[in-house]
Amino acid sequence: MAASANVRIYHGSSPGTASADVIGSTVRYKLADDDIQNMLTPVSLPSSGMNLSWRKSSKMNFPSTPAGSITNLRWFISGGPPAGIRFFARVQATGLYIQASSADSSGIVGFTDTVGNQNSNDAANYASSAPLTVQAGTVLSNPNTGEGGTNQPFVETQIGVQSSYAGGPGPIQAFNISYRYSET
């Protein structure tokens, strides 16, 4: 049976252009606003502290309509990145899309700009037993398809490479992100 949902990453200037369905390891955190599978703009290993990637903005997309509704959309990780890599996540305000830029590497205000914000928005806080709430209410109902418009805010994420990372150059092992929702 065909998939009834997928996840799309947005790039480019506002309102952003949705990618095709992202699969497996095709989401690349880097110092660029794309997911091209290359080594051109990596997040370098710092001599101390942490280097941040540019942000990613994602949404769930429902190409086929539910019989009833999609509600209570949540987000969580399982496993997580390797030691020395931090992963940050938050829900962006409804309808707001901010294009990734070089300014993100300095820390995003309210998100990753301070140690306190980094700790608060560490994706490790969002396991399956305590997921990040993306939309507590209705995302979309029959007969609608798509992302639910302003009913679904973006999930913004960012990678941080710490000086303690020992994995060497190249992409890290892909880890799993999940969306959870109630469906009728």
Place this chain on the structure above:
Amino acid sequence: MGSWYQTPEGILLLNSTNRGQLIYLWEARYDNGTISRMYEDFIFERALVDPKFVPNPELRATVDHLDRDHVSEIRLYPIKLVEKLNPLHQLRICPVNLKLGERFVCYWLTDFSVKFKTHLRRTIVGIERISPNPENKFDLLVISPSGKTKFCHNDNMSFEGE
């Protein structure tokens, strides 16, 4: 997902049931004796006896259309294919005896893995009530495709391997 989901039975069950959506067919019984079903009768009954038949998910009725104030019982019938693959899935009869401020809920809790591009749908039946205590707002029976069940007050749980 744990080891059962990687067995041939687990893989076949998930792939055959729209990732857990069609494991059970629901039937709602009203207090006046009438019945409302997930599918038209001929589809519903064939699914219960023919191990090679799985209903089209796009033809299903949603529980959202039920007259919740007058439902006295929800029945979950495993389709014949599932019954043969996993005997843990049996007919489940869930009485609905609601008190003031309560309503019954019935939905799929769907986990979508971005890495593996897979859904996993768990069937949930229970009660939602008006309560200032979030721990008392829900009484939920969660049934995973593996056949494992949990009773919980919150569907934000870890179901790893279950």
